[in-house]
Amino acid sequence: MARYESLLDACGGTPLIGLPRLSPTVPEGAPPVRLWAKLEDRNPTGSIKDRAALFMVRAAEEAGHLRPGDTILEPTSGNTGISLAMVAKLRGYRLVCVMPENVSTERVQLLRMYGAEIIFSPAAGGSNQAVATAKQIAAEHPDWVMLYQYGNEANARAHYETTGPELLHDLPTITHFVAGLGTTGTLMGTGRYLREKVEGIQIVAAEPRYGELVYGLRNIDEGYVPELYDAQVLSRRFSVGTRDAVLRTRQLVEVEGIFAGFSTGAILHAALAVAHEAVKAGRRADVAFVIADAGWKYLSTGAYGGTLADAENALEGQLWA
Amino acid sequence: MAIEVRIPTILRSYTGGAKVVEGTGDTLGDLLTDLDSRHGGLKGRLVTDAGALHRFVNVYVNDEDVRFLGALDAKLTDGDSVTILPAVAGGAFGFAAAAAIAQHSAAAAAIARHSAGAARVARH
Numbered sequence: 001m002a003r004y005e006s007l008l009d010a011c012g013g014t015p016l017i018g019l020p021r022l023s024p025t026v027p028e029g030a031p032p033v034r035l036w037a038k039l040e041d042r043n044p045t046g047s048i049k050d051r052a053a054l055f056m057v058r059a060a061e062e063a064g065h066l067r068p069g070d071t072i073l074e075p076t077s078g079n080t081g082i083s084l085a086m087v088a089k090l091r092g093y094r095l096v097c098v099m100p101e102n103v104s105t106e107r108v109q110l111l112r113m114y115g116a117e118i119i120f121s122p123a124a125g126g127s128n129q130a131v132a133t134a135k136q137i138a139a140e141h142p143d144w145v146m147l148y149q150y151g152n153e154a155n156a157r158a159h160y161e162t163t164g165p166e167l168l169h170d171l172p173t174i175t176h177f178v179a180g181l182g183t184t185g186t187l188m189g190t191g192r193y194l195r196e197k198v199e200g201i202q203i204v205a206a207e208p209r210y211g212e213l214v215y216g217l218r219n220i221d222e223g224y225v226p227e228l229y230d231a232q233v234l235s236r237r238f239s240v241g242t243r244d245a246v247l248r249t250r251q252l253v254e255v256e257g258i259f260a261g262f263s264t265g266a267i268l269h270a271a272l273a274v275a276h277e278a279v280k281a282g283r284r285a286d287v288a289f290v291i292a293d294a295g296w297k298y299l300s301t302g303a304y305g306g307t308l309a310d311a312e313n314a315l316e317g318q319l320w321a
Numbered sequence: 322m323a324i325e326v327r328i329p330t331i332l333r334s335y336t337g338g339a340k341v342v343e344g345t346g347d348t349l350g351d352l353l354t355d356l357d358s359r360h361g362g363l364k365g366r367l368v369t370d371a372g373a374l375h376r377f378v379n380v381y382v383n384d385e386d387v388r389f390l391g392a393l394d395a396k397l398t399d400g401d402s403v404t405i406l407p408a409v410a411g412g413a414f415g416f417a418a419a420a421a422i423a424q425h426s427a428a429a430a431a432i433a434r435h436s437a438g439a440a441r442v443a444r445h
Contacts, residue, residue, distance in 0.1 A: 189421065205386075223378070224409050225377070225408055226410065229389060235389065236389045237388070237389055238384050238385055239381045239384050239385075239386065240384065241384075256370070
């Protein structure tokens, strides 16, 4: 179907693309190992977060937490804010984003273009500063609604009801699903759905490993685990450093012509790891992974050109996923 | 050849400021015991009294989370690379702020209560 009543109706239903050049070659007579990319950049604002934003707003409307004209407050470093800004505009809400200074300028411009208001927290203070800023704003505006993507079941449900069924429909032989781990919504929702339907499916997480500056914790007890996270849903979890993420992001556009953001590079790195393991073990594998967004928003980092070391330096201290 | 262990900034007080230390052990548990003999107190920050990995600590062997490899029983071999990191959500920034507001905002708290689990695991 290619005709929709409105932009919001065009959310999801993204294509699944085979990657014949990037899939590892298997020895003669061995079972095939294939990589498949789900193009989530084909969503209305260009990222997988549109699914969660739409479901969270709808759930809040249905529960009576959101009424026309309300203000949504969202601390976000990127795509969720852009998705919420679009949904808020079309559904009649005001959006205020709290975000660190060290995000790419494209994200800031996009948010403003979609009509969001932005309050910056100083990058130097790390998460502690963000907490202080966010607490202050929330205290001053108790009527503002925060959808809280890290603990909002509608975030995971979006993927249980849409991403998961789409994948199974397009790739009934799926053996692995690989996605990024942030709020954990994509992996929890899609993972639960696929585990119910596909025996032996492997649910694989790729999480970005940032430089120390980004963490900015004073103490190990200040760590966070999103409420949505349930380790039982995952089979494996990889930590992917900046260099590997950049390398794979470049490889994806060079070899298969897919221009993605760096979080996708991290996901591809994990997908290739499980694909190569399957080749070694002589097992058939259909590895589906998520293209979380396209690369446009990250061009200003300069990390698509130059040496890997240059790119690593360019992304140092930035939230690239 | 030994096992290389990367220490996060917040735990370098136990390693005399060293970013990377070396140790030996057949399992992660053995390795941490070995490290503790030279960097007293380190193990206590990573492992709870009940003998499990601390909730807010993630340990990776060759970039893979040990919780999916047997946790403290995860097998190690010489030449492995172990990375210790505080547990933070991807884009820790947003999460830290969101978790803080959730405690402040009635609406967010209500939404969190509606969500699966509802247990608040973020701490501040």
